[in-house]
Amino acid sequence: MNREEVTNNIKVPNKDLEILRENFPHCFDKHGNFQLEKFKTILSEKEINFSNESYSLDWLGKSYARLLASEPANTLLKADEKHNAKPENINSENLLIKGDNLEVLKHLSNAYHEKIKMIYIDPPYNTGSDDFVYEDDRKFTLRELQQLIGVDEEKAKRILEFTRSKSNSHSAWLTFMYPRLYLAKRLLREDGAIFISIDDNEVAQLKLLMDEVFGEENFEGHIHWRRRHNQPNDKTKMIGLVAEHIVSYSKNKEIFKKSGTGKIDLTGDFANPDNDDRGDWASKPWKVGSDQSGSRYVIENPKNKKRYDEEWMGEETTYLSLLKDNRIIFPRNGDGLPRKKYFRFEREEEGQCATNWWNHDLFGNNQGANDDMASLFGVKNVFSNPKPVELIRGLLQISNSKNNDIILDFFAGSGTTGHAVMKLNAEDGANRKYIMVQIAEPIDSKKNKTAYDFVADELKAEPTIFEITKERLRRAARKIKEKNSKHDLGFKIFETMPIWEDYEFHAERFENTQTLFDVGKLTIEDTGALITTWKTYDGMPLSKELEALDLDTYTAHYGHNKLYLMNKGFSTVHLKSLLERIDTDKNFNPTSIIAFGHHFESKSLRELTENIKSYANKKNIDIEFTVRY
Ligand SMILES: C[S@@+](CC[C@H](N)C(=O)[O-])C[C@H]1O[C@@H](n2cnc3c(N)ncnc32)[C@H](O)[C@@H]1O
Incomplete structure (x- = not known):
């Protein structure tokens, strides 16, 4: 049986560290500390250069x-x-x-x-x-903060002052x-x-x-x-x-x-002054820009026979085929340099950044x-x-x-x-x-x-x-x-x-000492909030609801192959109904059963774990059982 404290511990998994651990296990010492120098040596061997120039943004806090x-x-x-x-x-x-x-x-x-x-x-x-x-309701003591972020007393003091001063x-x-x-x-x-x-x-x-x-x-x-x-x-x-x-x-x-x-x-000036069948068009110069080079040849305006000896965007053969395809225009009533038409439909297809x-x-x-x-x-x-x-x-x-x-x-x-x-x-x-x-x-x-x-x-x-x-x-x-x-x-x-104020204890301690937390005060809405929070923590999108399952009058919640037993009163009858359901319902395949620790007696938890374990062994399937707080 696994024990998990999730409610007080919803935080962002450090994927970067996971990636490092997976790929560079030899860069971690036996206490799990990352050894930066070792890592650097390995990377240098792989011909990765370290930049000595560094530039970064720093601020108090x-x-x-x-x-x-x-x-x-x-x-x-x-x-x-x-x-x-x-x-x-x-x-x-x-x-x-x-x-x-x-x-x-x-x-x-x-x-x-x-x-x-x-x-x-x-x-x-x-x-x-x-x-x-800046508003912050986290109430760290000076000592806690110093330890958590590894700064000296003076700096920790300045940070606390600033987080409390609505700066x-x-x-x-x-x-x-x-x-x-x-x-x-x-x-x-x-x-x-x-x-x-x-x-x-x-x-x-x-x-x-x-x-x-x-x-x-x-x-x-x-x-x-x-x-x-x-x-x-x-x-x-x-x-x-x-x-x-x-x-x-x-x-x-x-x-x-x-x-x-x-x-x-598209925002360009597209229009169709010559009633081209291909629709609205705009144009761009066929002559290359002053900072570019192109192909030099002479172009003659077929209407007024004006000749232009310039460097152009494409080869002469390309130009001639564009001309034939009615894709070249001479603006300013035929007086201007040739331009190439481009059509709205083409731009729409290729897109415009x-x-x-x-x-x-x-x-x-x-x-x-x-x-x-x-x-x-x-x-x-x-x-x-x-x-x-x-x-x-x-x-x-x-x-x-x-x-x-x-x-x-x-x-x-x-x-x-x-x-x-x-x-x-x-x-x-x-x-x-x-x-x-x-x-x-x-x-x-x-x-x-x-x-x-x-x-x-x-x-x-x-x-x-x-x-x-x-x-x-x-x-x-x-x-x-x-x-x-x-x-x-x-x-x-x-x-x-907010999480209930006194909902703070450690699972190991819980076995021996009683928590001050009064479970009796949890309302149906409170349990609902726990389910929503946990299933989101377990990777299920908020827009997807868990299915409410009736296990012979006990309501459990199921989704993403996880079964949540949140309510009080789970007994042998419900266990029987649960196992029958796994046997008979093809769409019901929990790989993980999560029980809300506060709503189960330790005795019934042990019974539940053992029964599920022996059932899973018998059927040769994997079902993980977790008690969660
Ligand atoms: C500049 S407005 C955004 C306007 C928005 N783009 C619009 O078109 O209406 C910033 C909003 O962020 C909200 N806001 C400020 N701090 C927040 C926080 N910590 N969490 C969530 N919302 C916050 C403010 O209440 C405010 O409504």
């Missing part, structure tokens, strides 16, 4: 930020059963998760490991006026972002990409941070998005702000490229996004500065996201990313799915009275931004449905909840 990434979650995940049971949501694979995204990313780290095709985030920009302050320094912002980006990277598929919106305040820090987390070699580009069309005339500034940044990295540039870079809508300049007319602007929200909600200003749907739609296109791909936004805000996913699906028929994460940030009744009143009076809910996200996704879905989309327009809701 960096080691603490690493700790935050590896610390276990301190929450559970629970489903909003009522919402999820509604007909439009019951089969939906879209998710909206309420909670701090650091916690949520930890919960997703097994079930969604390398499953996400595209991540878009729009984190707090730390402008000084955007309410970003908005660059260090605070980096400490906030680092663990989230680190965890996000693990969720991205090898052919996936991430896009991060940011403005001038943190763009420099973000670029260096991303170089560290994703690798400089995976930098894809930096899009300049013009977010307002009018020209600001702020006399206090030398440079007025009209643009912001979207920094993009792929998980692995080579693999991303091979999977096919996404294509953006994006540029790093995104204009407000094609990719939306702040005002347009505000207006769209106002028309969706029927009131103005329920959310400040949503991104335009067109902007995210463009990013979805260039990431080459396709059918069944999962798109993640863990700073969901008003839920624009979910809206853009549904919209693009309705347009191109693909079935992308979204995961949105939004913290239950209270809406300040003074700063945003409209939003506060809207949530309190119209939605009759606790005024938080999460309620705006949820309502936006509902309203956007309704609007898209009006146009007859047959796609998945529902979404399931989950939220984080």
